[in-house]
Amino acid sequence: MLDKVAALGKTVLDNIAGAGKAMVMLVRALIGKPQLRKSWPLLMQQMYSVGVLSLIIIIISGLFIGMVLGLQGYKILVDFGAEQSLGPMVALSLLRELGPVVTALLFAGRAGSALTAEIGLMKATEQLSSLEMMAVDPLRRVISPRFWAGFYSMPLLALIFSAVGIYGGYLVGVRWLGVDEGAFWSVMQSNVEWGQDILNGIIKSLVFAFVVTWIALHKGYHCVPTSVGISRATTSTVVTASLAVLGLDFVLTALMFG
Amino acid sequence: MESRNTQLAVGFFVIIGVLALLFLGLRAANTSFSANGETYKLYAKFDNIGGLKERSPVKVGGVVVGRVSNITLDGEYYEPLVEMTISKKYDEFSNTSSVSVLTSGLLGEQYIGLSPGFIDDTVEMLDDGDYIQDTKSALVLEDLIGQFLFSQGND
Numbered sequence: 001m002l003d004k005v006a007a008l009g010k011t012v013l014d015n016i017a018g019a020g021k022a023m024v025m026l027v028r029a030l031i032g033k034p035q036l037r038k039s040w041p042l043l044m045q046q047m048y049s050v051g052v053l054s055l056i057i058i059i060i061s062g063l064f065i066g067m068v069l070g071l072q073g074y075k076i077l078v079d080f081g082a083e084q085s086l087g088p089m090v091a092l093s094l095l096r097e098l099g100p101v102v103t104a105l106l107f108a109g110r111a112g113s114a115l116t117a118e119i120g121l122m123k124a125t126e127q128l129s130s131l132e133m134m135a136v137d138p139l140r141r142v143i144s145p146r147f148w149a150g151f152y153s154m155p156l157l158a159l160i161f162s163a164v165g166i167y168g169g170y171l172v173g174v175r176w177l178g179v180d181e182g183a184f185w186s187v188m189q190s191n192v193e194w195g196q197d198i199l200n201g202i203i204k205s206l207v208f209a210f211v212v213t214w215i216a217l218h219k220g221y222h223c224v225p226t227s228v229g230i231s232r233a234t235t236s237t238v239v240t241a242s243l244a245v246l247g248l249d250f251v252l253t254a255l256m257f258g
Numbered sequence: 259m260e261s262r263n264t265q266l267a268v269g270f271f272v273i274i275g276v277l278a279l280l281f282l283g284l285r286a287a288n289t290s291f292s293a294n295g296e297t298y299k300l301y302a303k304f305d306n307i308g309g310l311k312e313r314s315p316v317k318v319g320g321v322v323v324g325r326v327s328n329i330t331l332d333g334e335y336y337e338p339l340v341e342m343t344i345s346k347k348y349d350e351f352s353n354t355s356s357v358s359v360l361t362s363g364l365l366g367e368q369y370i371g372l373s374p375g376f377i378d379d380t381v382e383m384l385d386d387g388d389y390i391q392d393t394k395s396a397l398v399l400e401d402l403i404g405q406f407l408f409s410q411g412n413d
Contacts, residue, residue: 048267051268052268156275163278189287
């Protein structure tokens with residue numbers, strides 16, 4: 001009986017210690033004198049592997065999600081004779097929810113897991129310790145550029161996702177199912193607000209970018225440096241980041257649109 | 259060269275992102291009215307505003323000239339007071355103008371229809387903060403049905 005209570009206590013303590021370690025890692029990686037000339041090429045390299053290489057999956061899934069929204073929305077709206085409202089339906093659901101959230105989920109799977117595995121392997125093969133031996137701070141050299149790359153890339157990816165998705169909805173709704181083109185765009189324009197919808201979507205994706213990248217880096221940096229440990233850390237990145245994104249999305253939606 | 263290709267790819271990535279933002283901003287969002295800032299305010303008291311909301315459009319002959327910016331209850335008798343923000347482009351309404359709460363379509367959203375009044379030497383123009391006196395309230399479906407039943411009962 002007491003053993004079980006002790007086990008519970010250990011789990012709680014471990015979780016709190018993990019959160020503390022993650023916080024310390026983030027603060028030490030981000031706070032300090034900026035060295036633009038040294039960190040700029042590193043940032044570019046990471047923007048490439050985190051952002052540019054995620055572009056294909058983002059564009060393709062954005063297109064298909066937009067097309068599915070167009071098809072399903074049309075089927076529902078045509079019963080009410082309201083197929084003119086297809087434009088705002090597609091645009092609002094993409095800008096407010098699906099753009100930031102699906103991008104964050106895909107980003108956690110595509111880039112977050114790669115970050116965790118890469119840093120975990122660096123730790124297992126003692127590359128991080130070697131950096132420290134050479135008086136190079138691994139937090140500044142390895143963690144910080146990856147964090148900023150994720151933080152800058154994901155809002156851009158979310159914007160691209162929404163834009164491509166709206167185009168996908170346009171393809172299905174207007175080109176295939178024959179919704180009037182003028183009505184599609186003009187009803188969309190009269191319902192989508194710059195500050196209310198687009199800006200809130202960008203804020204959401206910034207929050208998700210912060211959380212997903214942070215979790216991925218923390219899981220990699222503090223993983224158990226064995227092959228089992230790295231595989232667990234990678235899985236845990238995807239699971240934790242996805243849950244965090246979905247939970248935060250509810251809170252943000254309640255704050256913004258509630 | 260490796261680094262240059264990387265930089266090129268990242269540059270294109272950022273450009274595509276900004277283009278997506280521009281597409282969303284210009285094509286999907288309503289930037290036409292809320293963007294150009296010069297506005298002035300008019301007020302109108304109604305008996306009943308029906309389903310009017312903040313941000314509902316104010317239209318003259320179907321053309322959007324402004325939006326409802328605030329709805330409060332005002333005065334001793336708690337009459338709904340609607341504040342309308344009108345674009346400065348249209349600042350020549352006389353004080354004989356009238357406003358009514360209308361519905362677009364049978365079940366559509368409600369908006370304010372502004373009908374410009376006549377202009378001659380004796381009437382003044384509406385300025386920022388003026389009240390429009392001539393108002394017609396929203397048609398409430400339940401009231402209409404009630405009146406209809408009442409008139410049926412009289413026969």
